Amino acid sequence: MDELIEEARDAQAQAHVPYSDYTVGAALRAADGSVYVGCNIENANYSNSLHAEEVAIAEAVKEGHRDFAALAVSSGARDGVTPCGMCRQTLAEFCDDDLPVVCDEGGDDGSIDASEYTLGELLPNTITEEMLE
Template sequence: MDELIEAARDVQEQAHVPYSDYTVGAALQTADGSVYVGCNIENANYSNSLHAEEVAIAEAVKEGHREFDALVVSSGARDGVTPCGMCRQTLAEFCEDDLPIVCDAGQGDDGSDEVTEYTLGELLPDTITEEMLE
């Protein structure tokens, strides 16, 4: 998990956040062990902004991946940020309820990474699914 945390932290350097100055990075691991990263990209029309998790999953899906093992989300504030509702629903399109989502809360006094771990199902219970649309 340490490599995913580091990848989520590193990609924040690429974030475009002229309005909020709040960087977010995400690292998504596929079933075959590949890692895709994304950072937030703000737009003056906030509703057109891209979230780090969206960017990471879009890259992975574009490359043909449809099975995922873990997601790490990190902000520059190291505040334990979780994916927003929109990102949770996007993840639910491709991921099972048991997908681990690790939220970076920085480093403890001993230098170890402090994280909070959820499952997608905990963060988005009773999600909208393809079956509901039929």
């Protein structure tokens, strides 16, 4: 998972955060091993801002992927940021409850320290297609 966290860290460099200065990067590994990254993109009205996880999953879906193996999320603060509720629900549209979600907590010496959750732990009782029928 360290490589996936590194990809998420690298994606932060592209973040557009003129209002919060809070960079976030995400790296989503598809089942075939390919990795799609995203960064947060802020907008002056905030509600149109894009989250790093949304950007990564949009790139992957655009390329035809619908099956995912893992997600890593990192902020410039290395504070163990987790996907927000909206991003969790978007991930649940394409991912099973057992998707590993790794959250970067940095490390005292620049090394990688992370917390790992499953999507189901982060979003229990997910709204699913079956619930809409």
